Amino acid sequence: MTSTLEPDIDGPAPPAAKMKHPRAVRWMHWINFPLLMLMIWTGYRIYWADLRDPFVLGVGDYSFFEFWPGWINENLELERRLARGMAFHFSFAWLFTLNGIAYGLYTWRSGEWRQIVPERGTLRDSLQVFLHDLGIGRSKPLPPQARYNGAQRLTYSFILVLGAIEVLTGLAIYKPTQLSLLTTLFGGYESARLIHFGITIVFLVFFVVHLLQVGRAGWANFMSMVNGYEKQKTSSEGSHHG
C-alpha cells in the first residue's frame, strides 16, 4: 500500500515533449521550402534573360551592388534557358499559391493566427529579443512568449505578407493587360516587377537568417517542425528561435 508520506516515484512522469507545430503547418512548411527554392531559381532564369539593364541597389548615381554582377554568372557557368524557366515558373506558381492559400485558411480557421500575428507589445519584445541575440542586455529576463517570441511574430508575419504580395505582383507581371487593375495598383509593370524582385531578395536574406537561428535553437526545436512536438528541457531557460 502506498503511503501518502512517501514520494510517489511510480506516478506519472513529467511530460517529455509538448506539442508545438500542428500537422498541417508542418506539411505546408516543408512543401513550401522546395517550391519557393524552385520559384526563386526559375525566376532568376527569367531575370537573367536580359542583363542589359539590371536592377541596381544604390542611391542617386552611386550603386552599391548590381544584381547580379556579371562575374557571378560567368564563374558559375549558369545556363540561362529562359523558355524552360518560364515554363517551370508559371507551372509551379500555382502550387506555391495554393499552398499559401491553404496556409492562410488553416491559420485563420484553427485559431493558429493567435500564435503568429503581432500584438500589443510585440514591437517592444522583438527589440529586446534582437538585442539579446546580439549579446546585449542579457541580464534582463526575456519577455514572456507563447510559441513565438516578439521577433519571430514580427518576422514571420512580415514574410507571410510578403509572400502574398509576391503572388499578387507575380500575377500583375504575368497578365498586365488582362489584370491591368492589379498591375496599376502596384504602380505599373516596371514597378510591379521591381517589387517582385525585391521581395525575392528579402526571402533570400530571411532564408539565411532562418537557417542560422534554427541552428542556434538546436535539435529539439528543429525536430518540432518534423514531428510536431518539442522535447522539454529539464531546467527550462532561454528562448527558441527559428
Place this chain on the structure above:
Amino acid sequence: MAETDEERAKRYAELEASYPTLTAEEYTRRSRRSVLTGGAAALAGLAGWRWIQNSPEDRNIPAPLRDVHEANEALWRALHRDNHLAPTFDSSRSSMMRVNGRRGIDNEIDLASWSMSVRDEGEEIRTHTMDAVLELPKQEMTVEHKCVEGWSHIVTWGGVRFSDFLEAHHPDKLASPTEFVSLETPDRGFYVGIDWASMLHPQTLLAYELQGEALDQDHGAPLRLVTPLKYGIKQLKRIGVIEFTNTQPADFWGERGYDWYAGL
C-alpha cells in the same frame, strides 16, 4: 482596457498549457514515424521532379510543362474580355525601341513591290497592297511593349485595327470566324499563330508607324503586327501572309519551348 504585461504572460501560459504533451516513449515513437513519413514524402517529391525532367519533350520543354502551358492558356482565353485594355500612356512618355531580332527580315526588301497575301485554310483568297490598309481609319496608341526577356518599353504605334481591316475587306470572316490567325514573313523565316479573340481586340493593330514615323525595315516595314495582349515574340514584323485557320498554327518561338499562347 489595455492588457497588462502580467495578463499577457498569463494568456501566453494558458495558451501553451492547452497543447497536448507526450511521454519520452511516445515522443520517440512519434519521431520515428514522422521521419519515415517525411522521408517518403521527400522521395515522392524527388520522383515527381525526375518524372518532369525525364518526360519526353513537347516542342522543347518537358511534356508536363507544355500541358500546364495549355491549361493556363485555356484559363486565360476563357477570361479574355475585349474591354480589358492594356494601359495607355501619353505619347510624351514614349521613345524609340531597340531592335531585338531580325528573324524573317534580315534582308532588305523593296517596299514598293510589297504585297500581303490573305489565305483561308491554305487557299489564297486575296492579295492586298498598302492602299488597303492606308484607306482605313488610323489609330495611334502609346503602350508598353513587353519582351519575354523581362524588359519593357513605352512606344507609340500608328496603324489600323485588325478588326477594321476585316470589316472593310473580309466581312465574311467577322460573320464566321476561325479559331486562329497565322502570320508569316514573306520568306517564312518567322511565323506566329494567334487566337481569334486576341486578333479582334481593339488594341490589336496592323501598324505602319513607330514614334510618329514610317516603320523602318528593322522594325518591320511596311506593315507589322502590334498587340499589347502578347509578348514581343508574337508581334510579327513585315507581314507577308495572313491566314485564317481552325488548326493551331505553327509558331516560331512556341516550337522553341515558349508558351504558344504567350498572352499578357
